[in-house]
Amino acid sequence: MTDYAKISATLKEALHLTGSPVAVKIVLSEDKLPAGVPEIEETVRHCRMVSLAREGKVFYAPDSKHQCGGGAWVLGLREIGESMESGEHYLKLGKYSSLGASKRTVYNVPALPQDTYATVYAPLEKATFVPDVVIIFAKPFSMLKLAQSTLFRLGGRIYPEFSGIQSICSDATAYVLLNGEPNFSLGCDGSRKFSGIADEEMVAGFPAERLEELADALLQVTAAPGSKK
Template identity: 25%
Template sequence: MRNDNLWLNVMLDLKRSPVGIRFLFSQQDYDACSTPEIKAPLPYCAAVKNASTGTPCKLNLKNTACLSGARALGLLKPEDDIVDPNEIISGQRHHKMGLYADYSISRQIAKDMVYCTHQVYGIEIAELALYTDYNPDLVIITTDATNAMRIIQGYSYHFGQLKNVKVAGNQAICQECTSYPFEMNQVNLSLLCSGTRQVAKWEGDEMGIGIPFNQLDKIVDGIRKTSNPMDSNKTKKSILEKAKAMGVEEQAGIEMSSNYYTGGYGTIEYHKRKKAQSNT
């Protein structure tokens, strides 16, 4: 098993598998990819959802059932688009849909969207654990807020505060979790969007995190290094149980009752009394 995938599953309470995304730049790359081609047209975000539950696929423009996603990922060339690119770039399209209060706001949103600047033939979408002979370009984790917090704490351990987060609740999996993190080489959070919640049927409490693969090892290490100060004893017991089942219990480095917040809350008078008692 991949070391990064193993420790993500040991340290976090993930209901879905982390998903690796790999861009396939040519038809030759696409044909050489052993991951099965998607059987019927499907939006990219739904393919990511399927991969998170054990159904990997590769897709190209012909079987991608969402042109917005195809634009964001570099599958759809501007000259092949059925929509005038200026209508999208200008912000007119989303303004006409009623997504934003006025044209100026829609224009600002459109300008801030970061799409892949490359052109690719296809995309491989599979569980991170399945990438055994090569690495993905990006990893997407869909999970609840608690796990998202721990991932960002792991990120912050090595990289500092997560900055320049882009969240609009629109084009969530394709742009907020894929093209923006990939183009900017930056972790990004997403609250998902109405479109993907409808077509991919995510749970109500799920959110997404896009992680450039080159940062994953340090983030996983940060999650491990911050477990003792950050995690509760209940969580640590669960971590130890999973580590034991995976045969890595001795490597977990878990210390019970060492949280930074144990005994850390109380009024100023409470802490004065506590300090006085410790000095006697």
């Protein structure tokens, strides 16, 4: 088993995180739920669930406990709603100048297949399950160190995928799981309003398979002579 507690401690210290990195798992059937993990009592958005885990809570959430239809859709819990699919939802929110602009954005939102039974959350150090994605909230300088760590072994460029909507559910969760690549996002109005992301924070999602590599690289990057201390 990967030592998630050790990796979490490294991320917290090196990145000066407020709260924990969050382990997220997509479960396809009831019998695959991690043993001993309780169902969340309240009905809230995925972005709020991630924040609750960041604060220390461990739980799972079936579709009935997901308040946000858009988040439940991209996480594979339910079909896309009519107003979302038509573009009307974001047009009414004033996010786009036309129905076409709203549709084009929605059509390009990464979404999981509609076969998810539940989503599972824990602070990384408390994860008793193998996560699919680990989500990190941090300030821009810490995100710089994460970006540099991502490129430490092979170099290259990073091409973040985001559109200013559905940042925690799609940008940091669904996209990462679908593509197996880290992703950085500026957040969105919904997540900043409902989940507790600070105005000065960004969000990033990482495939769980790359956690050990990321933590090792982070220690080297932050200690490098060229890094701002």
